[in-house]
Amino acid sequence: xxxxxxxxxxxxxxxxxxxxxxxxxxxxxxxxxxxxxxxxxxxxxxxxxxxxxxxxxxxxxxxxxxxxxxxxxxxxxxxxxxxxxxxxxxxxxxxxxxxxxxxxxxxxxxxxxxxxxxxxxxxxxxxxxxxxxxxxxxxxxxxxxxxxxxxxxxxxxxxxxxxxxxxxxxxxxxxxxxxxxxxxxxxxxxxxxxxxxxxxxxxxxxxxxxxxxxxxxxxxxxxxxxxxxxxxxxxxxxxxxxxxxxxxxxxxxxxxxxxxxxxxxxxxxxxxxxxxxxxxxxxxxxxxxxxxxxxxxxxxxxxxxxxxxxxxxxxxxxxxxxxxxxxxxxxxxxxxxxxxxxxxxxxxxxxxxxxxxxxxxxxxxxxxxxxxxxxxxxxxxxxxxxxxxxxxxxxxxxxxxxxxxxxxxxxxxxxxxxxxxxxxxxxxxxxxxxxxxxxxxxxxxxxxxxxxxxxxxxxxxxxxxxxxxxxxxxxxxxxxxxxxxxxxxxxxxxxxxxxxxxxxxxxxx
Amino acid sequence: xxxxxxxxxxxxxxxxxxxxxxxxxxxxxxxxxxxxxxxxxxxxxxxxxxxxxxxxxxxxxxxxxxxxxxxxxxxxxxxxxxxxxxxxxxxxxxxxxxxxxxxxxxxxxxxxxxxxxxxxxxxxxxxxxxxxxxxxxxxxxxxxxxxxxxxxxxxxxxxxxxxxxxxxxxxxxxxxxxx
Numbered sequence: 088x089x090x091x092x093x094x095x096x097x098x099x100x101x102x103x104x105x106x107x108x109x110x111x112x113x114x115x116x117x118x119x120x121x122x123x124x125x126x127x128x129x130x131x132x133x134x135x136x137x138x139x140x141x142x143x144x145x146x147x148x149x150x151x152x153x154x155x156x157x158x159x160x161x162x163x164x165x166x167x168x169x170x171x172x173x174x175x176x177x178x179x180x181x182x183x184x185x186x187x188x189x190x191x192x193x194x195x196x197x198x199x200x201x202x203x204x205x206x207x208x209x210x211x212x213x214x215x216x217x218x219x220x221x222x223x224x225x226x227x228x229x230x231x232x233x234x235x236x237x238x239x240x241x242x243x244x245x246x247x248x249x250x251x252x253x254x255x256x257x258x259x260x261x262x263x264x265x266x267x268x269x270x271x272x273x274x275x276x277x278x279x280x281x282x283x284x285x286x287x288x289x290x291x292x293x294x295x296x297x298x299x300x301x302x303x304x305x306x307x308x309x310x311x312x313x314x315x316x317x318x319x320x321x322x323x324x325x326x327x328x329x330x331x332x333x334x335x336x337x338x339x340x341x342x343x344x345x346x347x348x349x350x351x352x353x354x355x356x357x358x359x360x361x362x363x364x365x366x367x368x369x370x371x372x373x374x375x376x377x378x379x380x381x382x383x384x385x386x387x388x389x390x391x392x393x394x395x396x397x398x399x400x401x402x403x404x405x406x407x408x409x410x411x412x413x414x415x416x417x418x419x420x421x422x423x424x425x426x427x428x429x430x431x432x433x434x435x436x437x438x439x440x441x442x443x444x445x446x447x448x449x450x451x452x453x454x455x456x457x458x459x460x461x462x463x464x465x466x467x468x469x470x471x472x473x474x475x476x477x478x479x480x481x482x483x484x485x486x487x488x489x490x491x492x493x494x495x496x497x498x499x500x501x502x503x504x505x506x507x508x509x510x511x512x513x514x515x516x517x518x519x520x521x522x523x524x525x526x527x528x529x530x531x532x533x534x535x536x537x538x539x540x541x542x543x544x545x546x547x548x549x550x551x552x553x554x555x556x557x558x559x560x561x562x563x564x565x566x567x568x569x570x571x572x573x574x575x576x577x578x579x580x581x582x583x584x585x586x587x588x589x590x591x592x593x594x595x596x
Numbered sequence: 597x598x599x600x601x602x603x604x605x606x607x608x609x610x611x612x613x614x615x616x617x618x619x620x621x622x623x624x625x626x627x628x629x630x631x632x633x634x635x636x637x638x639x640x641x642x643x644x645x646x647x648x649x650x651x652x653x654x655x656x657x658x659x660x661x662x663x664x665x666x667x668x669x670x671x672x673x674x675x676x677x678x679x680x681x682x683x684x685x686x687x688x689x690x691x692x693x694x695x696x697x698x699x700x701x702x703x704x705x706x707x708x709x710x711x712x713x714x715x716x717x718x719x720x721x722x723x724x725x726x727x728x729x730x731x732x733x734x735x736x737x738x739x740x741x742x743x744x745x746x747x748x749x750x751x752x753x754x755x756x757x758x759x760x761x762x763x764x765x766x767x768x769x770x771x772x773x774x775x
Contacts, residue, residue: 261772265733
């Protein structure tokens with residue numbers, strides 16, 4: 088303009104300033120990525136929040152890609168997943184990334200929550216950060232559940248059936264809730280569409296909204312300082328002290344405080360990719376077809392503990408698990424920052440909190456393990472599929488051999504293992520002969536009891552006689568059969584020895 | 597809880613106690629928008645819960661000629677629900693266990709376990725229905741035999757019309773809405 092053209096670099100600088108004067112990027116940067124954080128918070132323990140965010144981004148990207156192929160109808164969903172697995176270029180990898188990204192998101196989020204809890208970050212003034220985080224956890228679990236419904240294979244179909252059965256237990260409005268869940272009278276395409284809409288529109292939208300709030304709160308209230316044991320939170324002084332600390336030893340999150348996050352996220356990304364490549368996508372299993380009565384209905388990892396708890400709790404306590412437990416959990420989690428919003432932050436001086444975390448983790452891990460092995464599920468094919476090993480038949484009398492046949496043919500092994508093979512729903516019978524007498528076994532078989540049906544109507548007296556003879560013969564070598572302690576077998580005695588006193592015996596029983 | 601909360605700044609002192617034309621306009625706007633919100637919101641909610649408004653009753657469905665079912669045998673029968681649409685694919689089919697008693701009497705049971713809805717399987721030898729999920733067991737007549745189920749298998753109403761066995765079904769049975 089002034090006769091002499093500006094250099095390119097100067098033009099670029101001008102352009103940058105033009106943008107800056109309009110967008111105020113410097114200010115935006117200072118209040119977001121570059122916001123000051125306490126130096127003590129630059130820690131590996133503080134990386135799980137950003138790792139959860141990374142998982143969410145992976146889920147969005149892979150989810151959009153999958154939606155290009157997936158067909159959300161009961162008639163077409165299964166086939167479209169097969170297509171993704173075997174026909175669509177890299178479809179299997181996208182499915183696998185989405186699946187493992189989802190599992191990792193739940194795990195990393197749980198660790199993030201644990202860290203926040205143990206480091207006392209839910210206390211004043213970060214109550215709403217904690218609460219929005221709890222809601223995000225619930226929404227993430229909702230994503231996980233609705234996602235596995237979209238797989239629409241056998242597991243998924245019967246899984247919704249379980250969901251409907253649980254809803255059907257709600258007093259008064261159970262039938263209405265079942266209807267709302269299924270979107271009609273049966274588990275069908277309307278059900279799938281419902282979960283599709285939730286999984287793709289409603290819940291992700293809610294997550295993005297709450298995540299914005301969560302991050303805004305993190306920026307607004309500042310990241311929690313790494314607590315020093317003995318330094319208590321006081322509402323009257325905390326804010327001023329926090330600001331003073333930021334001025335003294337605050338550093339900008341980007342670039343000074345972000346290194347550990349970057350490394351941790353890189354590792355997590357590698358882990359997810361490795362799991363996706365080497366383990367691959369989950370399913371689909373056999374199609375969701377009500378005429379195929381082969382249901383394991385095993386949910387994905389995040390819900391296995393719930394399945395185990397439902398299976399292991401005493402009969403009739405389902406109401407407590409499904410309706411009372413969530414209410415208690417909600418009161419505890421949402422109320423936490425209000426009940427104990429001040430005081431000690433460091434876990435080193437909060438033994439009850441530490442024990443609560445350890446117990447929770449132990450419970451969830453053990454229940455998940457139990458869920459993987461599922462010992463409460465009968466082996467429906469054991470009666471026809473699992474052999475009786477030779478050592479359990481060798482040297483038996485004809486009657487006992489007949490009993491072995493009854494044992495096999497009457498589906499006993501679906502619930503009872505012998506030599507480790509068979510179901511584990513009922514007791515393992517490998518050495519039942521050393522524990523129960525024949526009369527006791529007869530009673531148990533005829534009348535049932537515990538979790539065993541009564542076979543009185545379905546077995547003839549001869550069959551029961553043979554069966555119990557075989558069961559009594561199930562003993563390790565050289566061991567005597569069980570004896571009834573109330574009526575001991577008369578031992579052989581020398582003629583000059585006195586009989587033991589009867590009265591003393593009676594009291595023992 | 598709030599006793600130690602830092603005190604908030606005082607509210608604006610110059611709150612006016614007269615109303616202007618703008619205030620009036622704002623009130624009109626609020627009223628219009630409230631009406632509009634109802635006009636949009638009520639149909640949306642009605643759409644979502646429409647399955648509650650328009651009930652799906654159980655209907656009579658044919659399971660085939662009576663002669664198909666030998667006396668004393670328990671058979672799995674698959675039938676299409678009247679609510680099936682093309683997009684439902686295999687899920688538009690339902691199943692029930694049909695047990696023919698002596699004569700023209702039947703016992704028709706839903707295949708869904710009363711515990712958590714898993715499909716029970718019939719075992720002829722031991723005359724038991726066993727559930728693969730948590731080991732619920734039912735006798736041949738559907739009565740609860742053992743395990744976690746809270747009640748007997750859901751029995752369906754049936755009738756015989758022109759030699760055809762008809763069952764009243766078509767809806768997924770649950771504890772709240774048993775067959």
